[in-house]
Amino acid sequence: MSWENNVRKVVPYTPGEQPKTDNIIKLNTNECPYPPAPEVEKLLGSMKYEDFRLYPDPGASKLIDALSDYYKVPSDQIFVGVGSDDVLSMAFLTFFNSNKPILFPDITYSFYDVWADLYHIPYERCPLDENFRIVKEDYFKDNGGVIFPNPNAPTGVLEDVNMIEEIIAHNKDVVVIIDEAYIDFGGKSVLPLIDKYDNLLVVQTFSKSRAMAGMRIGFAFGSKKLIKYLNDAKFSFNSYTMNRPSLELGAASVRDDEYFKKTCHMIMETRRRVKCELKSLGFSFPDSQANFIFAKHENVSGQSLFCALKAAGIYVRHWNAPRIEDYLRISIGTDEQMDKLIAFLKDYLK
Numbered sequence: 001m002s003w004e005n006n007v008r009k010v011v012p013y014t015p016g017e018q019p020k021t022d023n024i025i026k027l028n029t030n031e032c033p034y035p036p037a038p039e040v041e042k043l044l045g046s047m048k049y050e051d052f053r054l055y056p057d058p059g060a061s062k063l064i065d066a067l068s069d070y071y072k073v074p075s076d077q078i079f080v081g082v083g084s085d086d087v088l089s090m091a092f093l094t095f096f097n098s099n100k101p102i103l104f105p106d107i108t109y110s111f112y113d114v115w116a117d118l119y120h121i122p123y124e125r126c127p128l129d130e131n132f133r134i135v136k137e138d139y140f141k142d143n144g145g146v147i148f149p150n151p152n153a154p155t156g157v158l159e160d161v162n163m164i165e166e167i168i169a170h171n172k173d174v175v176v177i178i179d180e181a182y183i184d185f186g187g188k189s190v191l192p193l194i195d196k197y198d199n200l201l202v203v204q205t206f207s208k209s210r211a212m213a214g215m216r217i218g219f220a221f222g223s224k225k226l227i228k229y230l231n232d233a234k235f236s237f238n239s240y241t242m243n244r245p246s247l248e249l250g251a252a253s254v255r256d257d258e259y260f261k262k263t264c265h266m267i268m269e270t271r272r273r274v275k276c277e278l279k280s281l282g283f284s285f286p287d288s289q290a291n292f293i294f295a296k297h298e299n300v301s302g303q304s305l306f307c308a309l310k311a312a313g314i315y316v317r318h319w320n321a322p323r324i325e326d327y328l329r330i331s332i333g334t335d336e337q338m339d340k341l342i343a344f345l346k347d348y349l350k
């Protein structure tokens with residue numbers, strides 16, 4: 001008998017590498033290649049450091065009000081957290097509390113099974129079809145909750161709102177979470193459905209489309225009831241999850257809509273171009289609606305490409321996992337970065 005028998009043991013999530021050197025092309029964690037909105041920089045310069053001695057607003061009202069104005073959702077239907085990872089983990093803890101398994105795709109965000117294990121939530125993976133599409137009927141059976149990203153990660157595949165609504169309509173007795181981390185790159189959000197389904201939680205983040213991964217800001221929309229339950233769990237855990245700069249600078253980012261739309265558009269334009277280039281080099285991929293492309297080459301393995309790219313200072317993401325070992329997930333960087341990637345691949349594959 002040892003104290004170690006009573007330790008809560010988990011296999012942790014492995015995030016993409018954050019290299020310590022600057023001279024690499026970093027296309028491995030889906031960060032935005034452009035800086036945050038100019039409004040953020042302006043406000044940062046005028047923030048008073050002596051205020052840091054004070055606790056932040058536990059209700060995060062500045063940020064929540066900015067989101068409320070922008071998305072036209074009442075503030076008591078918005079929850080914020082330290083990145084959407086914090087929001088999602090709190091949602092797992094709060095809403096997935098059944099003996100029945102929660103359902104999510106076999107190929108998806110690899111944090112879901114980690115949280116399920118951490119909180120002892122049973123789960124079942126529903127295989128995507130051969131085109132990496134969600135098979136909606138898999139989610140019509142009895143379960144303890146449903147979660148998937150839309151667009152899905154790491155595939156980039158977007159499902160349409162009607163199909164997702166069918167899944168929600170079949171699951172009114174559990175909470176359905178749609179993780180919209182990548183929705184701003186051309187997808188249509190299921191946000192309007194929160195008025196129709198009080199069991200729907202829609203989660204988004206500032207980390208990708210708003211270029212603020214380093215500030216750690218995530219948010220969720222849902223019925224008043226869902227948000228109340230989330231807040232009860234949060235205030236039983238840590239009242240001050242969001243720090244002062246995140247609350248202020250997050251609100252500033254939301255106010256700068258012009259910049260937000262411009263940078264999302266630039267990324268989509270670069271994505272369109274890179275899809276053509278990759279295709280002509282012998283890559284195939286599902287049609288991504290996210291800020292990355294999940295691609296495999298017709299005759300070079302994922303592992304070889306990953307290593308060759310890394311040796312050349314170009315970081316992408318690769319998983320040694322069933323069904324996807326030949327794929328690379330390549331984040332969309334600036335045009336200049338993508339040109340270097342394409343130039344390297346042209347030479348390497350010659």
Ligand SMILES: *Cc1c(COP(=O)(O)O)cnc(C)c1O
Nearest residue numbers: 083084085109149153181205207
């Ligand atoms: C990046 C990502 C998140 C979490 O991002 P945060 O930085 O914690 O907001 C959540 N879900 C998916 C699918 C992601 O790719």
